[in-house]
Amino acid sequence: MSEVAAAERPEEKRHEIESAVVRFAGDSGDGMQLTGSHFTMTAAIAGNDLATFPDFPAEIRAPAGTTFGVSAFQINFGARKIMTSGDLLDVLVVMNPAALVTNLADVKPNGIVIADSGAFTDRNLTKAGYTENPLENDSLDGYRLVKIDMSRLTVEAVKEFGLSNKEALRSKNMWALGLVYWMYGRKRQASVDWLETKFAKNPDIAKANIAALNAGHAFGETAEMPAELGTFDVEPAAIAPGLYRTITGAESVSLGLLAGSLLADLKIAFCSYPITPASALLHQLARMKEFGVVTFQAEDEIAAAAAAIGASYAGSLGITSSSGPGIALKMEAIGLAIATELPLVVINSQRAGPSTGLPTKTEQSDLYQAVYGRNGDAPMPVISVSTPSDGYEVAIEAVRIATKYMTPVMVLTDGYITNASEPWLIPDAGDSERFDVTFRTDPEDFQPFMRDDETLARPWVKPGTPDLMHRIGGIERSYDSGHISYDPENHQKMTDVRAAKVLGIANDIPEQEVTVGEAGAKLAVVGWGSTYGPINRAVNNMRDDGLDVAQIHLRYIWPLPRNLGELLGSFDQILVPEMNTGQLRTLLRDQYLLPAEGLNKVNGKPFLIGELEDAIRTRLEK
Amino acid sequence: MNVQSPPEKLTARDFATDQEVRWCPGCGDYAILKGVQNTLAQLEADPKNTVFVSGIGCAARFPYYMETYGFHTIHGRSPAVATGVKLANPELDVWVVGGDGDMLSIGGNHTMHAIRRNVDLQILLFNNQIYGLTKGQYSPTSKIGTKSPSTPLGSIDNPVSAAQFALGVGGTFIARSSDILQKHLPEVLKRAYKHKGASFVEIFQNCIVYNDGAFKHFTEKSVQDEMQIHVEHGEPLLFGKDKSKGLILNKEEMRLEVVTLGEDGITLDDIAIHDETNRGLATMLAQMDPPDYPVALGVLYAEPAASYEVSVHAQIDQATKDGDKADLNKLLQRGQTWTVE
Ligand SMILES: Cc1ncc(C[n+]2csc(CCOP(=O)(O)OP(=O)(O)O)c2C)c(N)n1
Ligand code: SF4
Numbered sequence: 001m002s003e004v005a006a007a008e009r010p011e012e013k014r015h016e017i018e019s020a021v022v023r024f025a026g027d028s029g030d031g032m033q034l035t036g037s038h039f040t041m042t043a044a045i046a047g048n049d050l051a052t053f054p055d056f057p058a059e060i061r062a063p064a065g066t067t068f069g070v071s072a073f074q075i076n077f078g079a080r081k082i083m084t085s086g087d088l089l090d091v092l093v094v095m096n097p098a099a100l101v102t103n104l105a106d107v108k109p110n111g112i113v114i115a116d117s118g119a120f121t122d123r124n125l126t127k128a129g130y131t132e133n134p135l136e137n138d139s140l141d142g143y144r145l146v147k148i149d150m151s152r153l154t155v156e157a158v159k160e161f162g163l164s165n166k167e168a169l170r171s172k173n174m175w176a177l178g179l180v181y182w183m184y185g186r187k188r189q190a191s192v193d194w195l196e197t198k199f200a201k202n203p204d205i206a207k208a209n210i211a212a213l214n215a216g217h218a219f220g221e222t223a224e225m226p227a228e229l230g231t232f233d234v235e236p237a238a239i240a241p242g243l244y245r246t247i248t249g250a251e252s253v254s255l256g257l258l259a260g261s262l263l264a265d266l267k268i269a270f271c272s273y274p275i276t277p278a279s280a281l282l283h284q285l286a287r288m289k290e291f292g293v294v295t296f297q298a299e300d301e302i303a304a305a306a307a308a309i310g311a312s313y314a315g316s317l318g319i320t321s322s323s324g325p326g327i328a329l330k331m332e333a334i335g336l337a338i339a340t341e342l343p344l345v346v347i348n349s350q351r352a353g354p355s356t357g358l359p360t361k362t363e364q365s366d367l368y369q370a371v372y373g374r375n376g377d378a379p380m381p382v383i384s385v386s387t388p389s390d391g392y393e394v395a396i397e398a399v400r401i402a403t404k405y406m407t408p409v410m411v412l413t414d415g416y417i418t419n420a421s422e423p424w425l426i427p428d429a430g431d432s433e434r435f436d437v438t439f440r441t442d443p444e445d446f447q448p449f450m451r452d453d454e455t456l457a458r459p460w461v462k463p464g465t466p467d468l469m470h471r472i473g474g475i476e477r478s479y480d481s482g483h484i485s486y487d488p489e490n491h492q493k494m495t496d497v498r499a500a501k502v503l504g505i506a507n508d509i510p511e512q513e514v515t516v517g518e519a520g521a522k523l524a525v526v527g528w529g530s531t532y533g534p535i536n537r538a539v540n541n542m543r544d545d546g547l548d549v550a551q552i553h554l555r556y557i558w559p560l561p562r563n564l565g566e567l568l569g570s571f572d573q574i575l576v577p578e579m580n581t582g583q584l585r586t587l588l589r590d591q592y593l594l595p596a597e598g599l600n601k602v603n604g605k606p607f608l609i610g611e612l613e614d615a616i617r618t619r620l621e622k
Numbered sequence: 623m624n625v626q627s628p629p630e631k632l633t634a635r636d637f638a639t640d641q642e643v644r645w646c647p648g649c650g651d652y653a654i655l656k657g658v659q660n661t662l663a664q665l666e667a668d669p670k671n672t673v674f675v676s677g678i679g680c681a682a683r684f685p686y687y688m689e690t691y692g693f694h695t696i697h698g699r700s701p702a703v704a705t706g707v708k709l710a711n712p713e714l715d716v717w718v719v720g721g722d723g724d725m726l727s728i729g730g731n732h733t734m735h736a737i738r739r740n741v742d743l744q745i746l747l748f749n750n751q752i753y754g755l756t757k758g759q760y761s762p763t764s765k766i767g768t769k770s771p772s773t774p775l776g777s778i779d780n781p782v783s784a785a786q787f788a789l790g791v792g793g794t795f796i797a798r799s800s801d802i803l804q805k806h807l808p809e810v811l812k813r814a815y816k817h818k819g820a821s822f823v824e825i826f827q828n829c830i831v832y833n834d835g836a837f838k839h840f841t842e843k844s845v846q847d848e849m850q851i852h853v854e855h856g857e858p859l860l861f862g863k864d865k866s867k868g869l870i871l872n873k874e875e876m877r878l879e880v881v882t883l884g885e886d887g888i889t890l891d892d893i894a895i896h897d898e899t900n901r902g903l904a905t906m907l908a909q910m911d912p913p914d915y916p917v918a919l920g921v922l923y924a925e926p927a928a929s930y931e932v933s934v935h936a937q938i939d940q941a942t943k944d945g946d947k948a949d950l951n952k953l954l955q956r957g958q959t960w961t962v963e
Pocket of ligand 1: 678679680681682697720721722723724725728748750752753754755756761
C-alpha cells in the first residue's frame with residue numbers, strides 16, 4: 001500500500017465540474033465491466049450521485065478485436081442528483097479500434113477520447129473496418145484525442161512480476177483506470193484493497209494489477225501528462241445521509257421479492273427458465289436458500305409458470321420470471337392463475353423487438369402483452385419499475401397485491417433497469433409494514449369461490465387442511481362452489497367479478513401525484529418504467545428555462561390510479577415518451593379519451609435528455 | 623371415559639364427490655376412477671393430504687370426481703403444476719392424471735422432465751390411443767393408419783410407446799395396467815403410491831366413442847391369457863392358459879423369445895425371471911407387441927432413487943440450518959457499502 005502513498009503529490013488546480021459521463025470500451029476480454037464498476041465504487045465513496053449502464057456484446061465470445069465483441073461500461077456521476085447514465089460522453093476510453101468505431105458517435109463535440117494506441121495495429125484496424133489509422137489522420141479533429149500506448153506502458157510497469165506478455169496485458173484496464181482516477185482526483189485505495197483480496201492466492205497478479213493502476217495514475221501526474229487531458233473536481237452531491245450500496249434492477253427486484261415474502265410470511269417458489277436479460281433474477285434468488293427460497297429452473301417458460309402456479313396452489317408464493325418471448329409462452333398459464341384466482345408474481349424483464357428481437361437491448365414494448373395479451377377477458381394488475389433501485393418497493397407491492405387479491409400480478413422492468421446500477425439508501429427491513437396472509441382453515445360454510453366483500457378475493461386454502469377439500473380449474477366454474485359451470489349467467493357474473501376485483505385495486509393504490517411541477521401546466525410529460533430518469537432531468541431542465549411543463553410518472557399501469565383521468569385532464573397537452581410505438585399512449589387515450597401524443601423511439605437505447613428537451617421545447621415554444 | 627374412537631375407515635365411496643360423473647356411458651375412465659378410489663381406500667390414504675392434478679381432456683376431468691384436493695389445469699401442463707405443488711409441500715401425496723394426448727403430445731416435454739427429475743408423483747396416463755375430448759383426432763400413440771377426422775386417409779406418423787418413453791427418460795418406476803383389470807389395477811397403483819419418486823403408470827383405456835376396441839386384441843376375454851403377461855418381480859415370466867407359455871432370454875440375439883413349456887425340451891428353469899430393477903429387461907418387456915408377443919402388464923421397472931423435491935429441500939435445510947444467516951438486513955447490505963454523513 002506504500003505504493004499508493006508514494007504516488008500522491010500536490011497537483012495543480014482542478015476544473016470544478018458538476019457532473020461527467022465516462023465510458024470505458026474495449027474488447028470483451030479487456031475487463032471493461034470490472035474497470036467500470038471500480039470507477040463507480042470510487043465515485044460513490046467520493047460522495048457523488050451516479051448512474052451506470054453496462055453494455056455487453058450479444059455474442060458470448062466474439063472474436064477478439066471485432067466490433068460485435070465490444071463491451072462497454074458507462075457512468076454518469078456528479079455533484080448533483082443523477083437521473084440517467086448520461087446522454088453524451090465527456091470521456092471515452094477505448095482499448096482498441098473496434099471500441100472506437102462503435103462508440104465514437106456518443107462523444108460530445110470536443111470531448112476527450114483516450115485511446116490505447118498500442119492496440120491500433122493493422123490487424124485490429126482491419127477487423128474494425130478501418131482502412132487508415134484514425135489516430136493518425138485528421139478524422140478525430142473534433143475531439144480532444146489522447147493517444148497513449150497503454151499496452152506498452154502496462155507491460156513495462158509490470159515487468160518485475162515475471163508475467164508473460166499476454167498476462168501482463170490483462171492489467172492494461174487497470175492502467176487506464178489509474179489514469180482516469182488521476183483525471184478526477186480519485187483515491188485508488190478501494191481498488192487496491194479489492195485487488196489484494198481478489199487475487200489473495202495469486203499475489204503476483206494482484207501486485208501487477210496494482211502496479212498498472214499506479215502507473216496509469218503516475219502517468220497522468222508526471223510530466224508525461226498530455227495537454228489534452230484536464231483534471232477535474234466533482235464535489236460530493238447533496239445526498240440524504242445513511243448507509244448506501246450500489247444496486248442493479250435485478251438485485252432490487254430479487255431483494256424486494258424476498259422482502260415481500262417475509263412481510264407476507266410466505267415461502268417463495270421462484271420458477272424460471274433462462275433468458276436474457278431475465279436470468280439475473282434466477283441467479284440472485286438461487287443464492288437466497290438460507291431464507292428457504294425454492295428456485296426451480298424448469299424445462300421451459302410454460303413449465304416455469306405452471307410450477308409457480310402449482311406452488312401457489314400448495315400455499316407458497318409462486319413467482320415466475322422471463323423476458324418478452326418467454327412471457328408470451330407463459331400467458332396460457334397466467335390465464336389459469338387468473339381463472340383459479342391464485343396469487344402469482346410474474347416479472348417481465350423486457351427486451352427489444354418482436355420474437356427474440358434484440359436480447360441485450362432495451363425497450364418497453366410489452367405493455368400491450370401485459371395488459372391485453374391473454375385469451376378471454378383476463379384482467380391482471382400490471383406495475384412497473386422505474387429505476388434500478390425502485391425494484392425493491394415495486395416487488396414488495398406486487399407481492400402485496402397478489403396475495404391480498406388472489407391474483408397474478410405482472411411487474412414490468414427492462415433490460416436497462418436490470419443491468420444498470422445506482423446508489424441505494426439501504427432501507428431497514430423492519431420499517432416495512434407487514435401484510436401477513438391468512439389461509440382459510442374454517443370449514444364452516446366454506447365455498448372455494450366465496451369472496452371477501454371488500455377485496456372480492458376468494459379464500460386461499462392450503463391442501464392438507466382438514467375438511468376443506470375442494471377442486472379448482474381453468475374451465476369456467478360456478479360463482480361459489482367452484483364446480484364446472486357452463487351456465488351463461490354464471491359466466492357473465494364471473495367475468496364481471498374478475499374485472500371488478502382487478503379494477504377495485506385502484507382503491508388500494510396511491511392516487512397519482514405530479515412527479516415534477518404542478519397540475520394544470522401547459523404540458524404534462526407522462527411516462528412509465530425506465531424513461532423516468534431522462535424525463536425527470538429534461539422536465540427539470542426545461543422548467544429551469546422557464547417552460548410550463550410537468551412530469552407524471554406512473555408505477556401502476558393496470559389498474560390506473562383512480563384520479564389519473566382527472567389529473568391528466570388538467571393539462572393543455574400530454575406527451576407520452578416511450579421506448580415503443582405508443583403503447584401507454586393507446587391505453588391513456590382508450591381510458592380517458594384524451595389527445596395524448598407520443599414520442600416514440602425503438603433503437604434499443606434509452607432516451608437522451610436532449611431528445612426530450614427538444615420535444616418539450618417544440619411543443620411549448622410554438 | 624375419555625377414549626377417542628378410532629377414525630372410521632374410509633371406503634372407496636368416501637373418495638367420491640357429489641359431482642355427477644360425465645364421461646360417455648361405457649367409457650373406460652369409469653373403471654379407472656373406481657380402481658383409484660378403491661386403491662386409496664385400501665391404502666387408507668388421507669383425503670386432506672391427497673391432491674389430484676390434471677391437464678385437459680376427458681381423462682383430465684378426474685379430479686372433480688375425487689373427494690380430495692384437486693386442480694384441473696391446462697392441456698399438457700399438469701406434470702409441471704404438480705412439480706410446483708411438490709416443491710411447495712413435499713408432504714402432499716400428489717397424483718397426476720391425463721390422457722395420451724395430454725401427456726405425450728402437448729405435455730410431452732413436461733412429462734419427460736417430471737419423470738427424469740424423479741418428482742415424487744403418481745403419473746397416471748390413460749392411454750386410449752385417441753383424442754377423446756376434441757372428438758376423435760388421432761393421438762401420438764395411435765397406430766399408423768388410424769382414420770380420424772384429421773387423418774381421413776389414415777395417420778402416417780409413428781406412434782410413441784409410453785412405457786418405453788418413460789424408461790428412456792430415466793423413469794424409476796414404470797408400470798402398466800388396464801381399465802378392465804379391476805384386481806390388477808389397484809395392486810399396480812399401490813406399488814406406484816409406495817414408490818418414492820415419479821411413478822409412471824400407463825393404463826390402457828377404452829374410448830368407446832372414438833376408438834372402441836383399440837386394445838381388444840389383448841384385453842378381450844377370449845385372448846386375454848395368450849396376449850397378456852402379468853410380470854412380477856422374482857417370478858418366472860409365464861403366461862398363457864395354465865401358464866403353459868413363457869419368455870426366455872435369447873442371449874445371442876439379446877431379445878426375449880416366446881416358448882411353450884414342454885416343447886423343444888423347455889422347462890421352467892429356462893424361463894427368464896422378472897427382475898424389475900433391470901432396465902434392459904424392462905425395455906424388452908415394454909417393446910413386446912401382439913400378435914407375436916403378449917403385452918406386458920404390471921411393474922416393468924422399479925428402482926428407488928432420491929426424489930427431486932426431497933433433494934431440493936435437503937439443500938434448503940442445509941442452507942437454513944444456521945438460523946442467523948437468514949437476516950434480511952444483512953442481505954440488503956451485501957457487497958460494498960458506504961455511509962453518507
Ligand atoms: C392449448 C390447448 N390446445 C388444445 C386444446 C384442445 N384439447 C383439449 S383435450 C385435447 C386432447 C385430449 O386427448 P387426450 O389427452 O388423449 O385425452 P382424452 O380426452 O382422450 O382423455 C385437446 C387437443 C386445449 N384445451 N388447449
Ligand atoms: S370420448 Fe371417449 S374417452 Fe372421452 S368420455 Fe367418451 S368414451 Fe371416454
